Amino acid sequence: MNFLRGVMGGQSAGPQHTEAETIQKLCDRVASSTLLDDRRNAVRALKSLSKKYRLEVGIQAMEHLIHVLQTDRSDSEIIGYALDTLYNIISNDEEEEVDDVEEENSTRPSEDLGSQFTEIFIKQPENITLLLSLLEEFDFHVRWPGVKLLTSLLKHLGPQVQQIILVSPMGVSRLMDLLADSREVIRNDGVLLLQALTRSNGAIQKIVAFENAFERLLDIITEEGNSDGGIVVEDCLLLLQNLLKNNNSNQNFFKEGSYIQRMKPWFEVGDENSGWSAQKVTNLHLMLQLVRVLVSPTNPPGATSSCQKAMFQCGLLQQLCTILMATGVPADILTETINTVSEVIRGCQVNQDYFASVNAPSNPPRPAIVVLLMSMVNERQPFVLRCAVLYCFQCFLYKNQKGQGEIVSTLLPSTIDATGNSVSAGQLLCGGLFSTDSLSNWCAAVALAHALQENATQKEQLLRVQLATSIGNPPVSLLQQCTNILSQGDKINRRGSKIQTRVGLLMLLCTWLSNCPIAVTHFLHNSANVPFLTGQIAENLGEEEQLVQGLCALLLGITIYFNDNSLESYMKEKLKQLIEKRIGKENFIEKLGFISKHDLYSRASQKPQPNFLSPECMIFDHEFTKLVKELEGVITKAIYKSREEDKEEEEVKKTLEQHDSIVTHYKNMIREQDLQLEELKQQISTLKCQNEQLQTAVTQQASQIQQHKDQYNLLKIQLGKETQHQGSHNDGAQMNGIQPEEISRLREEVEELKSNQELLQSQLAEKDSLIESLKSLETSSGMNEQSSEAASIRDSEQIAELKQELETLKSQLNTQSMEINNLQIEKQELLQKAEAFAQSVPVPGDSEKIAAKTTDVEGRLSALLEENKELKNEIKSLSEEKTAIKEQLDSSNSTIAILQNEKNSLELHIKDSKKEQDDLLVLLADQDQKIIAIKKKLKEAGHPDEEEDELIIPVGQDDEFDEDEDDDKNDIEGDIQL
Amino acid sequence: MAYAYLFKYIIIGDTGVGKSCLLLQFTDKRFQPVHDLTIGVEFGARMITIDGKQIKLQIWDTAGQESFRSITRSYYRGAAGALLVYDITRRDTFNHLTTWLEDARQHSNSNMVIMLIGNKSDLESRREVKKEEGEAFAREHGLIFMETSAKTASNVEEAFINTAKEIYEKIQEGVFDINNEANGIKIGPQHAATNATHTGNQGGQQAGGGCC
Numbered sequence A: 001m002n003f004l005r006g007v008m009g010g011q012s013a014g015p016q017h018t019e020a021e022t023i024q025k026l027c028d029r030v031a032s033s034t035l036l037d038d039r040r041n042a043v044r045a046l047k048s049l050s051k052k053y054r055l056e057v058g059i060q061a062m063e064h065l066i067h068v069l070q071t072d073r074s075d076s077e078i079i080g081y082a083l084d085t086l087y088n089i090i091s092n093d094e095e096e097e098v099d100d101v102e103e104e105n106s107t108r109p110s111e112d113l114g115s116q117f118t119e120i121f122i123k124q125p126e127n128i129t130l131l132l133s134l135l136e137e138f139d140f141h142v143r144w145p146g147v148k149l150l151t152s153l154l155k156h157l158g159p160q161v162q163q164i165i166l167v168s169p170m171g172v173s174r175l176m177d178l179l180a181d182s183r184e185v186i187r188n189d190g191v192l193l194l195q196a197l198t199r200s201n202g203a204i205q206k207i208v209a210f211e212n213a214f215e216r217l218l219d220i221i222t223e224e225g226n227s228d229g230g231i232v233v234e235d236c237l238l239l240l241q242n243l244l245k246n247n248n249s250n251q252n253f254f255k256e257g258s259y260i261q262r263m264k265p266w267f268e269v270g271d272e273n274s275g276w277s278a279q280k281v282t283n284l285h286l287m288l289q290l291v292r293v294l295v296s297p298t299n300p301p302g303a304t305s306s307c308q309k310a311m312f313q314c315g316l317l318q319q320l321c322t323i324l325m326a327t328g329v330p331a332d333i334l335t336e337t338i339n340t341v342s343e344v345i346r347g348c349q350v351n352q353d354y355f356a357s358v359n360a361p362s363n364p365p366r367p368a369i370v371v372l373l374m375s376m377v378n379e380r381q382p383f384v385l386r387c388a389v390l391y392c393f394q395c396f397l398y399k400n401q402k403g404q405g406e407i408v409s410t411l412l413p414s415t416i417d418a419t420g421n422s423v424s425a426g427q428l429l430c431g432g433l434f435s436t437d438s439l440s441n442w443c444a445a446v447a448l449a450h451a452l453q454e455n456a457t458q459k460e461q462l463l464r465v466q467l468a469t470s471i472g473n474p475p476v477s478l479l480q481q482c483t484n485i486l487s488q489g490d491k492i493n494r495r496g497s498k499i500q501t502r503v504g505l506l507m508l509l510c511t512w513l514s515n516c517p518i519a520v521t522h523f524l525h526n527s528a529n530v531p532f533l534t535g536q537i538a539e540n541l542g543e544e545e546q547l548v549q550g551l552c553a554l555l556l557g558i559t560i561y562f563n564d565n566s567l568e569s570y571m572k573e574k575l576k577q578l579i580e581k582r583i584g585k586e587n588f589i590e591k592l593g594f595i596s597k598h599d600l601y602s603r604a605s606q607k608p609q610p611n612f613l614s615p616e617c618m619i620f621d622h623e624f625t626k627l628v629k630e631l632e633g634v635i636t637k638a639i640y641k642s643r644e645e646d647k648e649e650e651e652v653k654k655t656l657e658q659h660d661s662i663v664t665h666y667k668n669m670i671r672e673q674d675l676q677l678e679e680l681k682q683q684i685s686t687l688k689c690q691n692e693q694l695q696t697a698v699t700q701q702a703s704q705i706q707q708h709k710d711q712y713n714l715l716k717i718q719l720g721k722e723t724q725h726q727g728s729h730n731d732g733a734q735m736n737g738i739q740p741e742e743i744s745r746l747r748e749e750v751e752e753l754k755s756n757q758e759l760l761q762s763q764l765a766e767k768d769s770l771i772e773s774l775k776s777l778e779t780s781s782g783m784n785e786q787s788s789e790a791a792s793i794r795d796s797e798q799i800a801e802l803k804q805e806l807e808t809l810k811s812q813l814n815t816q817s818m819e820i821n822n823l824q825i826e827k828q829e830l831l832q833k834a835e836a837f838a839q840s841v842p843v844p845g846d847s848e849k850i851a852a853k854t855t856d857v858e859g860r861l862s863a864l865l866e867e868n869k870e871l872k873n874e875i876k877s878l879s880e881e882k883t884a885i886k887e888q889l890d891s892s893n894s895t896i897a898i899l900q901n902e903k904n905s906l907e908l909h910i911k912d913s914k915k916e917q918d919d920l921l922v923l924l925a926d927q928d929q930k931i932i933a934i935k936k937k938l939k940e941a942g943h944p945d946e947e948e949d950e951l952i953i954p955v956g957q958d959d960e961f962d963e964d965e966d967d968d969k970n971d972i973e974g975d976i977q978l
Numbered sequence B: 001m002a003y004a005y006l007f008k009y010i011i012i013g014d015t016g017v018g019k020s021c022l023l024l025q026f027t028d029k030r031f032q033p034v035h036d037l038t039i040g041v042e043f044g045a046r047m048i049t050i051d052g053k054q055i056k057l058q059i060w061d062t063a064g065q066e067s068f069r070s071i072t073r074s075y076y077r078g079a080a081g082a083l084l085v086y087d088i089t090r091r092d093t094f095n096h097l098t099t100w101l102e103d104a105r106q107h108s109n110s111n112m113v114i115m116l117i118g119n120k121s122d123l124e125s126r127r128e129v130k131k132e133e134g135e136a137f138a139r140e141h142g143l144i145f146m147e148t149s150a151k152t153a154s155n156v157e158e159a160f161i162n163t164a165k166e167i168y169e170k171i172q173e174g175v176f177d178i179n180n181e182a183n184g185i186k187i188g189p190q191h192a193a194t195n196a197t198h199t200g201n202q203g204g205q206q207a208g209g210g211c212c
Ligand SMILES: Nc1nc2c(ncn2[C@@H]2O[C@H](COP(=O)(O)OP(=O)(O)O)[C@@H](O)[C@H]2O)c(=O)[nH]1
Pocket: B014, B015, B016, B017, B018, B019, B020, B021, B022, B032, B033, B034, B035, B036, B037, B038, B064, B119, B120, B121, B122, B123, B148, B149, B150, B151, B152
């Protein structure tokens, strides 16, 4: 406050004095007037003065304005004016516009003004709570200035305001609702408010994410047309970045919420080139950065790798690679895309494999890696782009033995494309290594070093590489060519800093020789190399040469530390003596220390990305700084060690190696077991599935069994009841519940059927006797021809009727035998059940016998009670139940067999019936013959005409008969005429 | 991955009762004897199956200290389920349950399912709170109850899954307004797909979902 008064006193002496009075008067009206209209007008007047007389209004009116916010909430207009006024006082936004015109030095105090007023405002934390509650007001004139005011407060004193919001109940959640506001202005300013709210506050970032911020922001971005959207998209992306950067919990949530998939359409920019507006470039840049936030090498390894996998699975990586190979993409977008692809593939085998398979759409198609490397060794390409390509190449090779092998193999004699049609990665790297552009030298050396990183096989393979120099001269090895350039480097005229070439080559050699005694031997084999190194280190050169000296010391140190004493002249001990004689131990160690003391060393050691302020700063590679850290100590120790200690160490090393091999053995074992574990896990999960299915089956079966049990119980209860019933009424016939009734019913039916059958049989007998009588008629026909004539006509009619009757009888027989069949089955079943229920109590076979059995009812009763107990026991055990069911099944099988027999016998029955019918037909035929014979006899007797007339007349006389029985008549006629 | 529903959970309770270990055991199936003190809130997620439906659980593990209480409160409203954890070897953590419950009830939506968990059941010899006491407290306050061990993984799955089942049942009963995401429930793409066409089940969309 003192400061403010000072500023006010100093700046505004004369003319503002009257304004101060006016403001004071207005403040008094706001404070004391009882009329709302009056207060509202006063606040409005203050608002209009607040921009011009920001300081005065701020000092005099703030507390009154806050009071208005507290007491006049019902009138949104006055609240709106009060918030506007407060915003004008606190915000620097308006000031800045004025500042542009005014002198620069006035910016400082006005910025401080905003902070000072903010400090006053938040001295009462309730003021923030009050503001938060006002934001729930839907009225545009309240909510909008409220949002802007809070944003301003956050911009001035972020941490303090954040803390107040964090502890006010639901504070953050309420602010999240702004994103759902249908009025775009408020939604957009809401995004800005959330940006300020989430800045560097992990706790708030998490709450905002919890409140579905990702979903909402991604929706807005989609609605606005992704990268083609306006500044809102940019603001949303900045907010997303706030929420995700360095916030592992939110990153995990983002990945688990499947939001990575929603990023893919951002990069569907297509080749049609709808133009690259500045906004689109900005948006796309932020989008790429957001991808990088999720896969940053500084994230926990597990987090990054799961995001990398998700990015491949949803096609995001593929989409990025399309941009990589597209034409017309602005250089900075292309550069950032390369950096993004780099981090999406880094250390992730699947993604690296995919990247290796990407081809540029050129003719013939070239691998993307080759196309990119061409840019790296092309000095006309922008520096940042070349760095990006190097990063991409490094990321491709990081923890990628397969990729390393493929790159090195393009240099080996056996695989070099003899036709020379297509450029290989190896050719480009060699070209870069020995070009006249020092940046290309450095990049190619570092790139090649990454192909050897932690890969002993490739270090040895690379020793095989031979280079053709000038025509006529023998080929020289790649290793030798590197050292040649090192020692003769000064003679070649190069673009750029000479130091970069040498530093690059030395880093390559150090990487190559470390952990590779064979390479060390190769290096030492050239007798020029060691003197060159000792010469470099020993010389007293200028400051700029110190780094090279340090690197030479490191290389010499490596040749000692990784020396397997296979060369007589350059055994460990000899080299150490050489150092002592030519350089001096202390001097050597001091020179070695130059490396890590270099200005640019620590910057490179922080992040894997080659990120240099300028091309001159391109000195250290990140992986190389790791190597230095690892070797500096051990080499220093090795130099100081005596011969005895060396021997000891040798032994220790040997045992260590043994240990190592044991460890590798176990590692392999663990890997195998891991695989097995994985398999077993899968098996378990499938078994779990099966188990679940089986369990449901079991529960189903259990419920079925329960049902059976229930039925069983029900029957048992019925049985019990009936036992009682029987006890009191001496009615033995009902002891088996429903069965006796059914059995008796069945019995009745069987009786009925039997009588039916008997009836049929008697009918058949009648027919037989009829035939018999016909026969006798025939024999007497000779004596009484007249009567036999009539009889024969009657006969033929009767035969027809007989035939029909026989037919119906036959079908009746059939259906009845079927019925019998069914009934017998039923009966059998029921009998079975009855048996199961009562073994000791005999099922009353015949209702007539029941009466006789009433005497031993009591005996049976007790037997039944015992039976009851038995049944109870049975119910208790499920397995017994099952066996009972099985038994039932068996007995039903036997029933089926019985029924089969029954059926067979019925079939026989039917056969018999048929036979009977046939016999009848034969009889009928006989009868016919006889009738014919009679006819003949009649003719012979001398009544041929009469016979015919008389035969025809009765038939023709009856018209009805004639029509209905036409066929029969014809048959009969035919028969007769025969 | 496609899911039918998404539920948001929070884990609350005094510091040191094993909240973070429970989450780790549930999401990663491992136990970390020395666990960092949770600062603020940490996130974890896992897919489970209920009634043949894939359900995604998003879980926020909170810090138990008093100083983080106001931060924790911000998570109540948007959660569908809460695991309220105490340590059976420390009676004070049991005594504080009432305070936790009041806080939860005050700031959450009324339908939030609360599961009471007595953790560290593997430390039987050091038990200070009887299982019956936990049961009684749960009965009295209408909570589901379980004793768990984040160390041996005993009942850990069950605790998370039973809470989900309870929420799922509430959805089936129509108690939860599933269209209001503020309740901590979201309908997933899988659900929408199966609703739209019945044949969607055989479609390739779900092929990646796997069976378990
Ligand atoms: N024996 C045992 N120790 C546990 C169990 N759960 C957690 N702990 C230990 O309790 C301590 C606190 O666990 P932590 O998860 O960090 O508690 P938080 O503060 O509630 O998140 C750690 O040392 C754990 O190892 C359990 O179930 N059994």
